[in-house]
Amino acid sequence: MLMTYLYTHFLDQPDFAQQAGLSSAGLRSHIAGRLCxxxxxxxxxxLSVRSFVATHDEQRPCRFHLKGHLRWLEQIERLGIADETAARAVFTARYDAARSAFLNGRLGQRLIRAAPNVPDAFDRAHADATWGNFLDGVYGVCTRDGQPETIFLKQAGVMFIEALTAPPAETLTEQDQALLAEAVAMLDLVASDFAPHEVARSSRQRCINDIRARYL
Incomplete structure (x- = not known):
C-alpha cells in the first residue's frame, strides 16, 4: 500500500529531475542552493535477488518528490531564480496573497469572528518556519500539491479548527457546527491523504476524521 501511495502522488528522484528538465546533479544543486x-x-x-546461480542482497536509497513540486520548479526556472532570497520572495508573495484573499473572504471573516487570535499566529517566526519546512519537503507530505497557496490554507484550516474545538468546547451551537463543517471541508480539499502508516498520527485524522466523528 505504501508504494502504491508513493507512486500515485510522487516521483522518484531520477524521474522527478527528468520531468523537471534537470539533470540529477542539477536537481541536487537546486536543493542544496535552497531553491526548491x-x-x-x-x-x-x-533488494533480494535469488536464482539458481546465486543470491544477492543490496541496499538502495530511494527519494520521492511530490509531483506538484514540478510546478514550483517550472516557475523558478521561468523566472530565472538563482538564489534563495529570490526564491523565498516568490514563495512569500504567493503565500501572502493567499492569506489576504482567504482572511478577507466570507469564510475567513466568519472564522476570525469566532477565533480572533488565529491571524496573529502568522508572524515572522511562523513565516521563517514555513519556508524552512517547505525546503525540507514537509508540505509534500501534508498537502496535496505543495504550493504556497495550499500550504497557507492547510495551516489556516488546522489553526481555526483547533481554536473552534479547544476546551471546553464539548458541544457546539448549530451555527458553530456549520462554521466548523465549512472549515473542515476546506481543509479536506488541501490536506493530503497521507501514507497509510502516517494516517493515525496525521492532521487529517486529528482535524478532519476525528472532528467529523465528534462534532459533525
Missing amino acids: PDASYRLDVT
Whole structure:
C-alpha cells in the first residue's frame, strides 16, 4: 500500500529531475542552493535477488518528490531564480496573497469572528518556519500539491479548527457546527491523504476524521 501511495502522488528522484528538465546533479544543486524542496520521503530499500546461480542482497536509497513540486520548479526556472532570497520572495508573495484573499473572504471573516487570535499566529517566526519546512519537503507530505497557496490554507484550516474545538468546547451551537463543517471541508480539499502508516498520527485524522466523528 505504501508504494502504491508513493507512486500515485510522487516521483522518484531520477524521474522527478527528468520531468523537471534537470539533470540529477542539477536537481541536487537546486536543493542544496535552497531553491526548491527536498524529497518528502526517503526510503532505504533492500533488494533480494535469488536464482539458481546465486543470491544477492543490496541496499538502495530511494527519494520521492511530490509531483506538484514540478510546478514550483517550472516557475523558478521561468523566472530565472538563482538564489534563495529570490526564491523565498516568490514563495512569500504567493503565500501572502493567499492569506489576504482567504482572511478577507466570507469564510475567513466568519472564522476570525469566532477565533480572533488565529491571524496573529502568522508572524515572522511562523513565516521563517514555513519556508524552512517547505525546503525540507514537509508540505509534500501534508498537502496535496505543495504550493504556497495550499500550504497557507492547510495551516489556516488546522489553526481555526483547533481554536473552534479547544476546551471546553464539548458541544457546539448549530451555527458553530456549520462554521466548523465549512472549515473542515476546506481543509479536506488541501490536506493530503497521507501514507497509510502516517494516517493515525496525521492532521487529517486529528482535524478532519476525528472532528467529523465528534462534532459533525
